[in-house]
Amino acid sequence: MKSYLFLGILCFCLFNCKQENSKKTPIPPNIIPIPLEQELKEGTFNLTKDTNVSGETRFHSVIRYLRSYLDDQLQLHSNTTTAQNEIKFVTDTNITDNEGYSLDINENSIIIGSKTSKGAFYAVQTLLQLIPVVNNGEEIPIQCIKIKDKPRFQYRGMHLDVARHYFSVAFIKKYIDLIASLKYNTFHWHLTEDQGWRIEIKKYPKLQEIAAYRDETLIGHYNDQPQKFDGKKYGGYYTQKEIKDIVAYASERFVTIIPEIEMPGHSQAAIAAYPELGCTDTPVKVATTWGVFDEVYCPTETTFKFLEDVVDEVVDLFPGKYIHIGGDEAPKTKWKTSEFCQQFIKEKNLKDEHGLQSYFITRMEKYINSKGKQIIGWDEILEGGLAPNATVMSWRGVEGAVKAAKKKHNVILTPTSHCYFDYYQSENENEPLAIGGYLPLEKVYHFNPIPEDLTKEEEKYVLGAQGNVWTEYMKTPEKVEYMVFPRAVALSEVLWSSENQKKYVNFTSRLRYFQQRFNHIGVNYANHIYEINGNLIDRNGKLTYRLSTANNEEILYTIDGSVPIYKQSSLYKNPIDIKKTTHLKALVFDKNGNKISPLFSTKINLHKAVGKKITLNTEPNPSYNAGGSKALINGVSGSNKRYGDKEWLGFFGKDVNVSIDLDTLTPINSIKIRFHNGNGQWIYAPKKIKFDFVGTEQVKKHDFISIQNRDSLLCNVHVKFNNIKASKVYIDIPNYGIIPEGKQGAGYKAWTFIDEIIIN
Template sequence: MGTFRLTTRFIIHTTIILLLTACFKENKNPISSLIIPIPTEQVIKKGAFLLNSQTKLTFDKELEDVATFFKSYVENQKNIELNSGEKTKIHFKIDTSITNKEGYQLTISTSEITIAAKSQKGAFYAFQTIRQLLPSDFEASKENEFAIQCLEIKDAPRFSYRGMHLDVGRHFFSVDFIKKYLDLMSMLKMNTFHWHLTEDQGWRIEIKKYPKLQEIAAYRDETLIDHYNDQPHKFDGKKYGGFYTQEEIKEVVKYATERQITIIPEIEMPGHSQAAISAYPELGCTNEQVKVATKWGVFEEVYCPKESTFKFLEDVIDEVVALFPGKYIHIGGDEAPKTNWNKCKHCQKLIKKEGLKNEHELQSYFITRMEKYINIKGKQIIGWDEILEGGLAPNATVMSWRGTKGAIEAAKEKHNVILTPQSHCYFDHYQSTNENEPIAIGGFLPLEKVYSFNPIPKELTKEEAKYVLGAQGNVWTEYMQTPEKVEYMAFPRMIALSEVVWSKSDTKNYNEFVKRLEFFNKKLDVINVNYANHLYEVSGKLINKDSQISYQLETTTKGKNILFTTDGSNPLNTSSKYSDKIKIDKSVTIKAAVFNIEGKQLGNIFEQKINLHKAVGKSISLKVAPHKSYNAGGKQAFINGISGNNKRYGDKEWLGFNGDDVEITIEFDKPTDINSISTRFHNGNGQWIYAPKEVLISFDGSYFEGYEIGLSENLLVNFNQTFKHKKSNPNSFKNTKLWNYSFGKTRCRS
C-alpha cells in the first residue's frame, strides 16, 4: 500500500488548549415527581395532598425558622392562609436517627405532609423538594388550592460542598441580583456561594480602615469592549465600578443564611491585586502609581511581601472576618507573576533570609504567613491550585481549577479539595456551537458534559477520596455585563451541576434528566430567569463505515421531529424528515431544526458544512497524542471535512497539543492527485493558546522547506500558483491570512 506522508511540526508555547400526568392549568391534579436534583430514594403513592387555607402548619421548636420560611413562601405567593383550618396538616419534625445533617425524609399522604430532618438544613431542602412538586406556575397562579403528589422520599447529598461562584470584580452586580442568584442556588440545594470580591479590575468590598479602596480601587477609567483576542483592543471610554458597603454585605449574608447558604468571600493575594495597588502604591514592589486595570488578563502588579503589606492584608482580613460567619476565607493565590519579585531587592533579600529556593517558595511563604493569621481569627483558607507551588500551607483547602491534578496532589497529602476544573465547571465558556451565541471567553462546555462530571478523580484511593469535599461551578464575568447574561451563562449548567454534587452517581441518567429539565425550565420562565435553552438544538457527527461516509443527526429531547436540508436552504421552507443517516458523496451544507408534532420549530437552526476533500475517511496517525482536555473528536477530527468553530476551541473539531512537536501522517491506499493542502490554527492568546511557530510538509519523507507562519490562524499550501509569502501584522489575530506556495504541478503517488 502506498503512502502520502504529510508531516506538520508544531512548536506550541502553551496550550490550555413532562412527562406530565396532568394538565398544568388543573392545579387540583398533582404533577409527576420531576425533582432536580433527583432524590436518593422515592416511591410514588396514589392520591394527592391538597394545599389550601384548611391546611394547618405545625413544627418542632428546632425547626421553627424553616417552618416560618415555608409559611411565608406560600402566603406571600397565594391567597392562602395556613393554620386557618385543620382539614390537612404539614408537620416539620426533628429526627435524630437521620445520619446526614443535610438529609431529610418526606412523606406525603392525602391528609398530611411530614418533613423529618436532623437539622434546619435538611428541613429546608425538604421544603425545596415540595416547591418542585407544586405546579410550575405556582408563583404566578391565582388559584387558592394546589394538589401535591402523594409519595415517600429519603434523600441526602452526596457531597458536603455544593458551590457556585460569581465574579463581581470584572463586572459589578446589585444586591438585588445577588439575592436572586442565592434564591436560584437554594432551589437546587446548593449550599456555598463563593463571592469573588477583589480583582485587578475592581475592589468590591468596603474596608473602613482603607477608604481609598472605595474611592480609587473600586473604579476603573474604562472597560475593554469586544473580545480580548480582537486586536487592536478597543475601550468604551466610560468610568465603571462600584462596591458593597459593609451593611449591604451583612444584608446579603443574612439572606443567604436563611436559605442555608454559606458565603465564602475571596480576597485575592498575592496576585490579581492591581486595583488595591492603584489605591496604595506602596503595596507593590515598585512603589509606582498604577491604574485599576481596564482589560482582562494576568498582570505583573502583585503584592510585595513587606511587613507593611502584611499589615494591610491583616487589617483587611479583620474586617472581612467580622462580616462573614463561615469557616473559610478564599485567598486566591492564582496567576501571580514573579516578574517584580525577581527584580525586587526586598524580595530577594527575604528569599535569602528565610532560606527559600526561589520565588515560588516565596509565594508559599506569603500564603503560609497569611494562613497563620487567618487561622488565629478562627478561619481556614481556600486557594486555587497554584498554592501547591513551592509547598502547600499546612491547613489549606485546595480549589483545583487547572484540571484535576491539583486535587489529586492535595488529596494525597491529606488536604481537603474542591473540584472546579475548567473542563467541566467553567460556565463562562460557550455552551452551544450555534454561531449566534453571545460572546464568551472561549472554549466549549455543553450541558451534557457538565452532567457527566464525576468530582472524584479515578487516581484517588477510597481513603484519599474522602478529602474531596465536592465541586463548584465558576462564573467569571469578563464578558457578562448584565444580570441577564449571567443567568444565560449559568443556567441550565448550574442545574446539571446541582445533580452532580447532590445525587448518587447510580441514580443519574442524562436523557431522563433532560425530561425533568424541560419541566424545571417552565418554573424558570415564571420567575423570569434568562436561561439558555439548547434542549431543542440539533447536533451531528460524521460516520465512516465500510468506506461509506454519512452524517448522523440527533437531539437530546424525545418525541420531536428533525427536519433537514442538504443544499443550505432553510428547513422551514423545504425539508425532509430525518429518519436515518444522511449519505455524504459530495460537499454539502446541512441545515436542520427540531419541530414538535404540530410542526412548530422549537430550537435554532443547526448548520454544518462538510467539505468532502480527498483525505476524508483515510488513515491517519499521530506521533504525539493530543492533550486529554482537547481531544473530544480524536485524530479523525483532522481530516473529517468539518472545520472547528472560530470561537469555541474546546469543541470536538479542535485538537490541542502541549509541549511536544506534532507529527501527522495521512495514508492513501491508491494514487491520488493533491492540488492543495490547507489547515487552520486557533490563535487565542487570551486563553494561552498559540498557533504553531513552524510547519514542515513532506511527501513520502521528502521535506519541503519549513516556513514560519507567524501568528496566522490559517495556512494554505497551493501547488498551482506563483510562490508568495505574505508577512502579516503579528497582532492581527482576527483577520484571516493565507500563505501561498507553488512548486509547479505536483502529483502524489503511492
C-alpha cells in the same frame, strides 16, 4: 412577612401553565436534583388556605420560610383549629446525614423528617417542586409520594465574580435564591481583582475611592485587534452593611458565603490605591482590560499589615469556615527584578520565587488560622509547597486535586473542562460573546468530581465541586443568568444525586418542566435542550452523517444548503450518506410548525484526506479533544469565533507531528491548515511548519516554512506543491514555546490549536 418571600421560592412553586384547567390533577414528580429514593403512591394531598403548618421548635426558621410563601399565596391561617390536613416537621432519628431528609406525602398529611433544619430546608425545596401553578383561594393538589434523600457531596458550590462586573444587591440575593433552591450550600463571592475592589474596608478608604473604579472598560473580546474601550468610568462596591444583609439572607437559605480576597496576584486595583503595596514606585491604574497582570503584592511588612487588617474586617463580616485567598496566576516578573524580593528570598532561605509564593500563602494562612478560619486557594498555591491546612480548588484540570489529596489536603473540583460557565455552551455561531472554550450542558451533567487517580482512602478528601462564573463578558444580570442556567441545574444534580440515579435523557425531560418555572420569574436561561448535534461517521471509508437531539425529537434536514421547511423537507431517520461535498442544514419544529431549535448548519468538504488514517505523536489535551484525531481530517472546519468546539484540537506546550496515510499514491496540489491565535487565552500559532511526503520509493523532504500572518485571530496556512504524488504525508508543527514577558500566561508554554488539515 412578605418581605421574607424571595424569588427563588417562587421559581419552584409556580409551575406548568397547562395545569390551570385541571386543578384537581397533581403534576407528576420532575424533581431536580433527583432524589435518592422516591416511591409514588395513590391519591393527592390538597393544599388549602386552612392547611396547618407546624413542627418542633428546632425547625421554626424553616417553618417560617414555608409559611411566608403559603401565607402570601393562600392567605394561610396559621395553626387553624379547622384544618383538615397538615404539613408537619419532625425529627427523624433514622436520618444521620445533616442535610438528609424524608418527605412523606399522604392524603391528609405531609410529614417532613430530618436531623437538622438544613435537611428540612432541602425537603421544602423538593416539596415546592411538586406544587403546580397557584391560584389564591383554591385547592392545590400534590401527588402523594414518599421520598428519602441525602446529598452525594458535602460541598456544593456556585461562584460569582463581581470584580470584573459589579452586580446589585438585589441580583446577588436572586442568585442566592436560585442556587439555594437547587440545594447548593455555598456561594463563592469573588470580591477583589485587578479590575476592581468590591468590598468596603473601613481602615483603607482609598479602596473605595480608587480601587473600586476603573477609567473605562474593554469593548468586545480581548483578542480583538485593535482593542476598543467605552471611555466610561465604571465600578462600585458593597458596603459592610450591605454585606451583612446579604450574609444574613444567605444564612436563612442555608447558604454559606466564602469571600475571596486575592493575593499575591490579581491585586492591581489595590496597588493602584496604595502603591506602596507593589514592588516598584511606578504608579499604576485599576486595570481596564482582562487577563493576568504583572502587578503583585510585594512581601514587605507594610503589605502583610495591610492584608492582615483587611482580613480582620473580612472575618467579622463572614461567619463561615473559609476565607478564599486566590493564589492563582501570580506572575513572578516583579519579584524577579525586585532587589527587596531577591534579598528576602536569600534571607528566608527560599528556593526561588515559587518558594516566595509558598512563604506568602503560608504566612497569610497562619494569620487567618489565628482568626479561627481556614484558607482555600486555587491550585497554584501548590507551587513551592502547600500551606499546612489549605484546601485546594483545582481549576487547571484535576491534577491539582490529585496532588493535594495524596498529601491529605481537602480538595474542591472546579476544572475548566466541566465547571467554567463563562465558556460557550453551544457551537451555534449566534451565541453571545464569551471568553472562549466550549462546555455544553451534557458535558456538565456527565462530570464526575472523583478523579480516577485517587484511591478509595484518598477520595474522602474530595469535598465536592463548584461552578465558576467569571464575568469579563457578562455585563448584566441577564447575561449571567444566560451563562449559568441551566448548566448550574445540571451541576446541582452531579453534586447532590447518586451516580446510579443520573441519566441525561431523564434529566432533560425534567429540565423542560424546570424551565417553565424559570419563565414565571423571568430567569434569562439558555435553551439548548432542543439543539441538534451532528457527527461524521467513517466506517471503512463509507461516510455518513448522524443527527441527534437530547430527547430524540423529529429533525427535518436539507443537503443543498437551504433552510428546512416544515412538512416539506426530509425527515431524518437514518445517518445521511455523504458522497460529495455537502452543506447540511437541520431544524426541529413543534407540532404547530414553529422552530424550536437553533438552525444546525455544517459543511462537509470531501478533500483527499477525509476518511483516511491519521496518527499523532501526542494526544490532545483532554479538555480539547472532543473530536479525537479524526477531527483534523473529517471534512468539517471548526468555528470561526472560538476554539473550544469538537473540530479544534488543543495541545498544551507540545510539538505536534501528524502522519496521514492516503493509502495509494495521490496527487497533492496544496495543503491548508488553520491555527487559532488567541494570545489572550495563551494560544499561539506556530512560528514555522514543515511537510514531508512518502512517494513510491522515496521520502521527499522540505524545509521548515515560516508562518507569516500571525497577527490575526485565525492564522491560515496555505502551501502549494508542484508534481507531488504521495501515499503518506508528514507534518511537523513545533510549539510556539514560552510565552514572552508582558503577555497573558508569560513564562508558561503556549497552547497550539489546530483545525482541519485540507489536502487537495
